[in-house]
């Protein structure tokens with residue numbers, strides 16, 4: 001299957017994310033609270049956009065079951081995934097609403113969000129959008145499975161965050177894979193190249209998103225903020 005090929009190519013990127021500071025800090029249970037705060041500010045806004053991009057994707061589909069399923073996913077992204085964010089807010093020890101109040105599309109999340117919009121707006125077929133979106137559930141699912149396989153997180157305050165992504169992504173991946181594989185059967189070689197690139201670029205965006213939080217990335221016109229942050 002075409003999506004098996006994509007996932008195989010994404011393997012080394014996901015393994016690198018696993019070894020980067022963010023996930024290693026989650027595994028140790030002592031990740032810098034400022035990294036989590038930055039992540040939550042960015043991810044809250046990212047998920048809002050992800051929900052809106054689902055609505056653009058729905059407009060490209062004819063299959064009623066698929067449309068229904070994605071309506072449920074919009075609800076999940078807006079209301080279900082808060083549970084994972086609440087776990088992180090509890091770890092920080094601060095009210096979630098207060099943490100996310102002054103979030104922004106920081107440069108790396110901005111780039112990722114715009115990659116998804118570009119594909120939704122540039123191409124009629126749903127598969128281009130799906131390949132840019134699919135690493136969102138896929139990378140988290142794979143990271144959660146790797147963490148759970150390799151470590152016993154009993155007593156780790158962030159264990160519920162990991163557990164959340166081991167169980168909630170399967171059904172979505174089945175739908176996304178199905179759409180992409182049926183399009184891939186009749187796609188041209190150059191279309192397949194774009195799909196591959198979209199998927200792999202989003203895997204790299206996932207890596208950059210975690211590193212963005214670790215490094216407290218800001219737009220450089222907030223010069224004062226970035227000096228303060230780099231001294232912390």
Ligand SMILES: Cc1ncc(CO)c(N)n1
Nearest residue numbers: 043046136137140206209
């Ligand atoms: C950036 C990003 N990617 C994936 C997920 C998982 O849904 C998330 N919450 N945020």
